[in-house]
Amino acid sequence: MENDGMRNGSVTPEELEDRLIDVAVRIGRVADALPETRLGQHIANQIVRSGTSPAPNYSEGGAAESRRDFAHKLSIGLKELRETKTWLRLIRKAELLPGSRLHAITDEADQLCAILSASIHTAKSRDRRRS
Numbered sequence: 001m002e003n004d005g006m007r008n009g010s011v012t013p014e015e016l017e018d019r020l021i022d023v024a025v026r027i028g029r030v031a032d033a034l035p036e037t038r039l040g041q042h043i044a045n046q047i048v049r050s051g052t053s054p055a056p057n058y059s060e061g062g063a064a065e066s067r068r069d070f071a072h073k074l075s076i077g078l079k080e081l082r083e084t085k086t087w088l089r090l091i092r093k094a095e096l097l098p099g100s101r102l103h104a105i106t107d108e109a110d111q112l113c114a115i116l117s118a119s120i121h122t123a124k125s126r127d128r129r130r131s
Contacts, residue, residue, distance in 0.1 A: 027051030028051070039094065047088070054077035057074070058074060085106065085109045085110070
């Protein structure tokens with residue numbers, strides 16, 4: 001199931017997993033850089049949870065029992081990645097870190113959301129055709 005939606009040549013499943021892991025590491029660094037205020041620490045806890053979740057969910061998708069299960073695992077990862085993007089926006093708007101520090105990670109999160117979304121769509125459409 002892992003290759004569903006990845007055959008367009010833009011990214012292999014291994015590359016996607018590596019990119020998701022890299023984002024998790026980068027999110028951890030963002031969290032560590034947040035101020036020791038109540039807001040900073042609350043966001044740090046939340047963004048670590050949501051930002052580290054997509055990689056293992058994608059990995060679990062590779063062992064999915066069906067296309068539906070694959071799409072579900074990726075949907076969880078996508079949901080968490082979208083949440084992470086919201087926390088990044090909040091960090092920027094609250095001026096907890098400079099926007100210049102967040103631009104690249106936000107851009108990568110946007111790209112990964114698009115890739116996961118396309119993969120989910122492909123898996124679901126293939127599942128419907130089989131039904």
